[in-house]
Structures are given as structure tokens and as C-alpha cells.
Amino acid sequence: MYFRSCERQRANVKNKAELLANRYCSSEVCFSEIKDGILQCKCGENDAMSNKFEWKFVKEENTSDIVFSNENKDILFHPTYSHGTAVLRGEKPFAKNRHHYWEVKMISSLYGTDVMVGVGSANIRLADWKYQFCSLLGLDGQSWGYSYKGNIQHDQLGRKYGVKYGMGSLVGVHLDMWRGTLEYYVNRRPMGTAFRNLKRHEVYPMLSSTAAKSAVRITCAVSTEPTLQMYCLKVVVKKPALYREFKQEMPQIARIYEKKYFWIRPTIDIQTRALAVPKRQNKRERSDGLNFLTCEENLTSDSETEDVYGGLEATNRKKSDKNKRIRSLGLEDDCVFAIV
Numbered sequence: 284m285y286f287r288s289c290e291r292q293r294a295n296v297k298n299k300a301e302l303l304a305n306r307y308c309s310s311e312v313c314f315s316e317i318k319d320g321i322l323q324c325k326c327g328e329n330d331a332m333s334n335k336f337e338w339k340f341v342k343e344e345n346t347s348d349i350v351f352s353n354e355n356k357d358i359l360f361h362p363t364y365s366h367g368t369a370v371l372r373g374e375k376p377f378a379k380n381r382h383h384y385w386e387v388k389m390i391s392s393l394y395g396t397d398v399m400v401g402v403g404s405a406n407i408r409l410a411d412w413k414y415q416f417c418s419l420l421g422l423d424g425q426s427w428g429y430s431y432k433g434n435i436q437h438d439q440l441g442r443k444y445g446v447k448y449g450m451g452s453l454v455g456v457h458l459d460m461w462r463g464t465l466e467y468y469v470n471r472r473p474m475g476t477a478f479r480n481l482k483r484h485e486v487y488p489m490l491s492s493t494a495a496k497s498a499v500r501i502t503c504a505v506s507t508e509p510t511l512q513m514y515c516l517k518v519v520v521k522k523p524a525l526y527r528e529f530k531q532e533m534p535q536i537a538r539i540y541e542k543k544y545f546w547i548r549p550t551i552d553i554q555t556r557a558l559a560v561p562k563r564q565n566k567r568e569r570s571d572g573l574n575f576l577t578c579e580e581n582l583t584s585d586s587e588t589e590d591v592y593g594g595l596e597a598t599n600r601k602k603s604d605k606n607k608r609i610r611s612l613g614l615e616d617d618c619v620f621a622i623v
């Protein structure tokens with residue numbers, strides 16, 4: 284009995300530590316100003332290009348399980364108590380052949396059966412789940428979801444995917460309707476491709492929650508045409524040395540693209556790490572002329588996030604192995620051109 288209690292305590296401490304690490308807020312002040320269980324800070328809400336909303340969530344008429352406020356940006360699920368799963372869908376489906384990015388900030392504690400962020404078709408009848416507690420998104424072949432517990436689910440198949448998220452986390456959804464892939468971001472860090480083969484589906488943004496008084500704030504809903512610049516920026520930000528070179532050589536261009544594709548921009552700790560590398564090393568890297576070649580490897584890679592922010596080890600390993608690489612000048616030129 285004693286050991287079980289200790290184990291539970293250790294698990295609780297571990298969960299708490301993990302959740303604390305997954306906040307976007309960098310200041311403890313944010314968490315000292317919680318009002319009625321709702322986070323009051325604006326962290327992550329006023330970044331470049333965010334605060335744009337190409338669509339909004341709509342709720343079913345006559346439902347009291349969901350309350351909108353703050354110009355429909357704040358969504359409160361189960362305002363008094365919970366008796367099942369409340370579900371929300373966006374007002375229109377995602378346009379084909381475009382990149383869509385939308386993001387929600389968790390402004391209350393998350394707990395209970397499930398709180399999920401994802402996409403789903405128009406065939407899901409939202410009211411059917413009113414009296415059932417479930418992990419709704421991904422329960423059938425019509426929806427795809429990411430749980431606050433860190434799992435993803437589609438067609439009743441779930442797997443461990445990314446980090447857990449909770450109060451203070453930013454959860455972004457990057458839906459590439461050109462390729463048909465969906466990737467989540469937590470606090471602007473990519474979690475890797477979660478789902479594929481979405482191209483043939485007509486899907487809407489969706490949220491679901493079983494937790495009483497759980498609340499989220501939508502911080503942006505934008506879309507853009509597919510561009511080589513975007514793909515290249517995505518590759519460049521993964522490599523601190525390459526990112527540093529990009530910032531130093533093309534500061535204006537870097538500013539423009541980082542503003543346009545703000546969710547791809549590395550988080551502050553990665554930027555700091557990139558800037559911390561000595562200048563001499565920087566020169567040597569530039570002279571080897573191989574930096575941009577990594578574009579090809581990464582553009583075609585399926586496991587895009589294996590080394591995402593994993594860091595310098597992966598980059599260094601590749602450098603030591605550089606003689607084995609195949610040079611592809613055509614793509615190198617393309618990538619440089621795309622960035623410029």
C-alpha cells in the first residue's frame with residue numbers, strides 16, 4: 284500500500300513537471316494572475332501574423348455546453364458541470380492545395396477523459412456525444428485528434444505521439460492540404476507528422492472536451508499557398524548552424540519569411556543556441572559549402588522531426604559524414620533561390 288502510494292506520488296510529480304515544462308509562458312507571473320480558473324496573460328497571442336482569423340468556430344444552436352466570449356475567441360466548455368463530450372467545428376472546410384495553420388492556447392487546467400484538438404468531416408453529429416464521455420476526435424474514420432495526454436487517434440487507432448499539454452500551452456495545427464499531412468506544434472515546436480492521406484477528405488477544424496470549465500483561446504487561423512520558401516525555412520530552422528548563417532547573410536529576407544511563417548520560426552532557446560556558436564566555427568561551416576545541401580535530404584524525408592530541435596548532435600554527425608553525401612547542385616540552387 285505504501286509503495287503504491289509512493290509510486291502514485293512520483294507519477295504525479297513527473298506529470299506535473301512535464302506539464303510545467305510544456306507551458307509557452309516563460310514567467311511565473313502569468314500563473315499568479317489566474318482568475319476564475321482562467322489564465323489572464325497574452326503570451327503568444329500577439330506574434331507576427333497571429334491574430335488573423337480566416338474562419339471561426341461555430342456551435343450548435345441551443346447548446347449550453349459551450350460558451351463563447353472575447354469576440355468568439357475564448358471558448359468555455361461545460362460552464363457549470365460536465366455530462367459528456369462537447370464538440371466544436373469550424374464554420375468552413377479547409378481549402379484544398381493550401382497550407383493551413385491554426386492555434387489554440389489552453390487557458391484553463393485540462394483534466395478528465397479528454398480534451399482534443401484536431402480536424403473532422405461534416406458527417407460527425409456533434410449532439411450525439413452530449414451524454415457520453417469519450418476521446419471523440421479519431422473515434423472513427425471521419426476525424427483525427429491529438430489528446431492533452433500526448434496521444435493521437437484516428438479511426439479508433441491511437442498511439443503515443445507528442446508531449447502532454449495543459450494550461451499555458453500553445454497547440455498549433457499545420458494542415459498541409461497540398462500533401463495531405465497534418466502536423467501538430469506545441470509551443471511552436473513541431474511534433475512530427477501525425478496523420479497522412481488527408482488530401483482526399485473535406486475536413487474542418489475541431490475541438491472536443493469532457494472537462495468541466497475547461498477553456499481554450501483561439502490565437503490565429505491563417506492559410507498560405509504552398510511555396511518552396513516555406514519548405515526551405517522549415518528545413519533551415521531545424522539546424523542551428525544553418526539558421527545562424529541564414530540570419531547573418533540575409534537578415535531582411537529572414538525577417539520577412541519569419542513574419543509570414545511565424546509558426547515555423549524557432550523558439551527562443553534554439554535561437555540563443557544558434558547564436559552561441561563561435562564565429563570561427565561559423566566560417567568553417569560556410570566554406571565547406573554543404574549547408575544548403577541538407578535541403579534535399581529533409582524535403583524528401585518522412586521522419587522530418589527525428590532531429591527537430593534535437594540539435595547539434597544530429598547536425599554534427601551529418602558533418603562528420605559529409606564525404607559520403609551526394610551533392611545535388613540543382614536542388615542547392617533551388618533552395619538558395621527559394622530563400623532569396
Ligand SMILES: [Zn+2]
Pocket residue numbers: 307308309310313324325326
Ligand atoms: Zn503567459
